[in-house]
Amino acid sequence: MIKRDYNSYTVGQIVAGNFTASQIFARYRIDFCCHGNVPFIRACQNSNVKPENVAKELDELQDRSAGGTYDFVSWPLDLLLDYVQKIHHRGIRINGPQIAELLDKVVLAHAEKHSELLQVQKLFHDSLNDLLSHLLKEEDVLFPYLYDLFNASASGTKIERFHCDTIQYPIHVMELEHSGEGERYEIISKLTNGFTAPEDACASYRLVLLQLKQFEAALHEHIHLENNIIFPRALQLENELVM
Structure with a gap:
């Protein structure tokens, strides 16, 4: 070893x-x-x-073999941006409302005995609303310029400054929002004993906890890719390429 x-x-x-x-x-x-x-x-x-x-x-x-895992570090910036949007952004928009709908039904049936579900429900609905706004800010404001940085790097050309001078500011906002989501799901995990269903849980109750656990895991990958790979690489390109 x-x-x-x-x-x-x-x-x-x-x-x-x-x-x-x-x-x-x-x-x-x-x-x-x-x-x-x-x-x-x-x-x-x-x-x-x-x-x-x-x-x-x-x-x-x-x-052990790392087969089946993606070597994200080796991916070019544009592919990372594509992956985040087509896997994670799309996943939030599709899976989020479905989980919220099932969670509402579970809360209606079980909250009288498991009052913590009410807080889980509010935390998840607030998260979904904030995430949908977060995705739009990335897709409409930040990511288009990151694609421009990649294209400039690939063609060996310089690039004009971001419209608010530097991408440091929107990246800082995105990272703050990421931290807020991380804290939110930490609370959800604690409220649900690590997404563990109680003994009296019905099939829907067990399913929604599994879906919440999977949603959190996907969100962790999503945030990791942006905070630890995409954003640092974009900031480096900005430093090298901006006129």
Whole structure:
């Protein structure tokens, strides 16, 4: 087994190198997406887990085949933007309302005995509303310029400044909104005991918790790709190419 010195990496860098590591971090509730810039040691301490235990699992992961995972770091910027929009943005717009509809039915049937569902319902509806607004800001304002940066880089040309001088400002806003969503789903996870159905849960109750867990996992990948790969790369291109 080749051991890696994880202490010199942030959790975002570790996941960027092998996205399967996200499964280990998710199990320990280590935030690799919204706070991907946190050093490995500190992230483990924040989640009250021993760094050596997490490192051991990461080393074992490196020894196993990473087949079936995407090497996002090697992807060009335009492909990353396409993937985020066609997989994650589209997924939120399709899956979000369906989950909300089922959650409303489950709340109606079970909230009298499981009052925490009322808070879960409000958190998810608020999240969906905020996410839909967030997606539009990315698609209408930020991403078109990121495509322009990629095209300028590919053609070896310079590019005019972003309309508000630099993409640092909208990226900062996007990252703040990402952090808000990360905190929101952390609360949902705690309210549902890690998306675990109670013994008296019906099939719909169990299904909606599974869907919420999958929605959170997809959101983590979505935020990770933007915070830890797309945004840093775009800022570097802006620094190199803007006239």
